[in-house]
Amino acid sequence: MTNIPTDLLRTFVTIKDLGGFTSAGELLGRSQPAISLQVKKLEEILNTKIFLRGSSLELTEDGEYLYESARSILEINDQIIAKVRGDNVSGKVRLGIPNDFELAFLPKALRNLSRVYPNIIVEVDCEISKVILQRYQKGHYDIALAMERAKDNEDRDSRDYRLENIEWVYKESRLTSCHDDPIQLIAYPQGCVYRSIMEEALKGQHHPYRFMYTSTSLLGIFSAVEEGLGVTAMASSVIPEHLKHTGSTASLPSLEKVCIGLYYKPRELNVASRHVLDFLRSGIANL
Amino acid sequence: MTNIPTDLLRTFVTIKDLGGFTSAGELLGRSQPAISLQVKKLEEILNTKIFLRGSSLELTEDGEYLYESARSILEINDQIIAKVRGDNVSGKVRLGIPNDFELAFLPKALRNLSRVYPNIIVEVDCEISKVILQRYQKGHYDIALAMERAKDNEDRDSRDYRLENIEWVYKESRLTSCHDDPIQLIAYPQGCVYRSIMEEALKGQHHPYRFMYTSTSLLGIFSAVEEGLGVTAMASSVIPEHLKHTGSTASLPSLEKVCIGLYYKPRELNVASRHVLDFLRSGIANL
DNA sequence: ATGCGGCCATTGAGTATACAAATTGGCGCG
DNA sequence: CGCGCCAATTTGTATACTCAATGGCCGCAT
Numbered sequence: 001m002t003n004i005p006t007d008l009l010r011t012f013v014t015i016k017d018l019g020g021f022t023s024a025g026e027l028l029g030r031s032q033p034a035i036s037l038q039v040k041k042l043e044e045i046l047n048t049k050i051f052l053r054g055s056s057l058e059l060t061e062d063g064e065y066l067y068e069s070a071r072s073i074l075e076i077n078d079q080i081i082a083k084v085r086g087d088n089v090s091g092k093v094r095l096g097i098p099n100d101f102e103l104a105f106l107p108k109a110l111r112n113l114s115r116v117y118p119n120i121i122v123e124v125d126c127e128i129s130k131v132i133l134q135r136y137q138k139g140h141y142d143i144a145l146a147m148e149r150a151k152d153n154e155d156r157d158s159r160d161y162r163l164e165n166i167e168w169v170y171k172e173s174r175l176t177s178c179h180d181d182p183i184q185l186i187a188y189p190q191g192c193v194y195r196s197i198m199e200e201a202l203k204g205q206h207h208p209y210r211f212m213y214t215s216t217s218l219l220g221i222f223s224a225v226e227e228g229l230g231v232t233a234m235a236s237s238v239i240p241e242h243l244k245h246t247g248s249t250a251s252l253p254s255l256e257k258v259c260i261g262l263y264y265k266p267r268e269l270n271v272a273s274r275h276v277l278d279f280l281r282s283g284i285a286n287l
Numbered sequence: 288m289t290n291i292p293t294d295l296l297r298t299f300v301t302i303k304d305l306g307g308f309t310s311a312g313e314l315l316g317r318s319q320p321a322i323s324l325q326v327k328k329l330e331e332i333l334n335t336k337i338f339l340r341g342s343s344l345e346l347t348e349d350g351e352y353l354y355e356s357a358r359s360i361l362e363i364n365d366q367i368i369a370k371v372r373g374d375n376v377s378g379k380v381r382l383g384i385p386n387d388f389e390l391a392f393l394p395k396a397l398r399n400l401s402r403v404y405p406n407i408i409v410e411v412d413c414e415i416s417k418v419i420l421q422r423y424q425k426g427h428y429d430i431a432l433a434m435e436r437a438k439d440n441e442d443r444d445s446r447d448y449r450l451e452n453i454e455w456v457y458k459e460s461r462l463t464s465c466h467d468d469p470i471q472l473i474a475y476p477q478g479c480v481y482r483s484i485m486e487e488a489l490k491g492q493h494h495p496y497r498f499m500y501t502s503t504s505l506l507g508i509f510s511a512v513e514e515g516l517g518v519t520a521m522a523s524s525v526i527p528e529h530l531k532h533t534g535s536t537a538s539l540p541s542l543e544k545v546c547i548g549l550y551y552k553p554r555e556l557n558v559a560s561r562h563v564l565d566f567l568r569s570g571i572a573n574l
Numbered sequence: 575a576t577g578c579g580g581c582c583a584t585t586g587a588g589t590a591t592a593c594a595a596a597t598t599g600g601c602g603c604g
Numbered sequence: 605c606g607c608g609c610c611a612a613t614t615t616g617t618a619t620a621c622t623c624a625a626t627g628g629c630c631g632c633a634t
Contacts, residue, residue, distance in 0.1 A: 046367070065370055085334070123524055327583090
C-alpha cells in the first residue's frame with residue numbers, strides 16, 4: 001500500500017505549470033535543491049521517470065498520467081481544506097457565466113460548491129460571453145466568467161484565465177468535405193467569439209462558407225451538428241465526448257485559441273465571493 | 288496552500304473501516320501511538336475535530352466529509368500506483384457481473400481500467416447474479432461479481448465483499464400506499480435475490496402483494512417504476528438519483544441486506560486478473 | 575462494587591528522514 | 605565565454621517514527 005505524499009504531487013504539478021524547478025520553489029516556499037530532491041523522491045516512489053531529462057521539462061507518458069491524476073487529487077485536497085476552513089461561510093454571490101459552460105462545467109461545479117459551502121447562495125446567469133461582459137461592466141455580477149479572443153500579453157494572475165483550444169465540431173458520418181462547396185456553419189448569433197474566429201479562419205484560407213443555422217442555445221447547436229446540418233467550432237472542454245475529433249480535420253483551417261477568464265473586483269469581493277472565486281479558479285484549471 | 292499528507296488520510300480511512308486505532312495500526316504496520324499521533328496531526332492540520340471523542344469512533348460532520356473525500360483521493364492514488372507498477376501488463380480477463388451494475392458501476396470502472404491498464408482486455412458478461420454464479424462454477428469466468436443473501440458469518444477477506452442495504456424503489460408521485468390493496472411489485476424473473484427478499488419481507492408482515500411486471504432488463508424495470516406500475520427493491524448503490532428516497536417508507540417493511548461479493552480462484556489468476564481484482568475491490572468499496 | 579481487560583492518550587529516548595543553506599558542477603544558449 | 609538553470613553533495617536541525625511504559629476511561633464479569 002503505497003501513499004504518494006501530497007506535497008510531492010503539489011510540487012510536481014507546480015513545476016509543470018510554471019515550467020521550472022526554481023520558480024516552483026519560489027512559489028512553494030522551498031529551496032531549489034528541495035524541489036530537486038522532491039522530484040527525485042517522487043520518481044523513486046513510483047519507480048519510474050516522470051520528466052524527460054535533457055529536453056526541457058517534457059513529461060514522459062507516466063508523467064502525463066500522473067499530472068492529470070495529481071490535479072484531481074489536489075482539487076479534492078483543496079476542497080477539503082476549503083470546507084473545514086470555511087465552515088459557516090454564508091452569503092450571496094452573483095455569477096455570470098457563458099452558456100457554453102452550462103452543460104460541461106456548471107452542474108459539477110455547483111454540486112461541489114454546495115457540498116463545500118452549503119450556506120453560500122449562488123445566483124447564476126447564463127448568457128453568451130459578450131452579454132456577460134456587458135452586464136459585468138454594469139455591476140450585475142460579483143464574479144463573471146467570460147471568453148475573449150486570446151490577447152497577446154497577459155499581466156493577469158495566471159489562475160484567473162486559461163487559454164483553450166478551439167476545435168471544429170461536426171458529425172463524422174455527415175461531413176462531406178468537398179473543397180469547392182461552401183462550408184455550412186452552425187453558430188451562436190452575432191457577437192459570439194466562436195463565430196468571428198470561424199469566419200476569420202475561413203476567410204484567411206479563402207474558403208467559402210455560409211451560416212446555415214443560428215441558435216442561442218448550446219443544445220440547439222449540438223443537435224444541429226448531430227443532424228449533420230453543418231459544422232461549428234467550440235472550446236475544447238465544452239465539446240461532448242461523442243463529438244470530439246482528435247485527428248487533424250483535413251480541409252478545415254486551424255483555429256486560434258480563446259482566453260477563458262475570470263472577472264471580478266478584488267477589493268469589493270465579500271467573503272463568500274472570495275471562496276467561490278477560489279473554487280472557480282480550480283474549476284477552470286481542471287478543464 | 289495546505290497539503291494533507293496521504294499517509295494521514297490512509298490512516299484515517301483505515302481506522303474508520305476497521306473501527307479501531309489498534310487494529311488500523313496492525314494493518315498499516317504502525318504502532319498504536321503512531322496512529323494516535325497521526326490522527327492528532329490530521330486534526331491539527333485541518334484545525335477541526337474529526338472523531339467525536341468519548342463516543343466510540345463516531346465521526347463529526349467534518350469527519351464524514353473528510354472520509355468521503357479521502358476515499359476519493361486514495362482511489363486515485365492507488366490507480367496511479369497501479370498504472371506505473373503495472374505498465375505493459377496485458378492479458379485477457381473474463382468477468383461476470385450482475386446486470387444491476389451495468390449502469391451504475393460498469394461504465395466508470397471499465398473506463399478507469401482501460402486508462403490504467405490499456406493492454407488488458409476484459410470480456411464482460413452481464414446477467415442476473417444467480418446465472419453469474421452458475422456460470423462461474425462452470426469455469427466461464429476468471430472473476431465474478433455476484434449478489435447473495437447476506438450470510439451470517441464471513442471468514443472472507445473483507446475487501447472481497449460488501450454488505451449493502453436494499454431499498455424500496457418507487458415513483459413518489461405515483462405511490463398510493465393503501466394498506467389493504469395488494470402491493471404491486473416489479474422484479475427480475477424467478478431466481479433474483481431482490482425478488483425473494485421482497486417476497487419474504489412482505490409475507491413477514493402479512494402484506495398482500497402481486498407481481499405486476501417482470502423484466503430481465505434493468506432499464507425495463509426502471510421505466511416500469513417511472514410509469515408508476517409498482518414498486519421494486521434494489522441495492523442502494525444502483526438506484527438512480529431521482530428515484531432515491533431517504534425517509535422511511537411508511538407502510539413498506541424494511542429489507543435485509545445483501546452481500547455483493549467477488550468470486551475467484553486465488554491460485555489460478557493470471558497477472559492481468561490480479562490487477563483487475565484489485566480494481567474491482569476498490570470499485571465495490573467506493574459504492 | 576470491585577476488579578480486570580481493551581483501547582486510546584501521553585510521554586521519553588533513540589533513530590531515520592527531509593529540510594535549509596551553502597557550494598560545486600554540468601549543460602545549453604546567446 | 606559567461607549566464608541561467610538544474611543536479612548533486614555536505615552539514616546541521618526539525619520532524620516523525622519505533623519501542624516501551626504509563627495513565628485514564630469504559631464495559632463486562634464476578
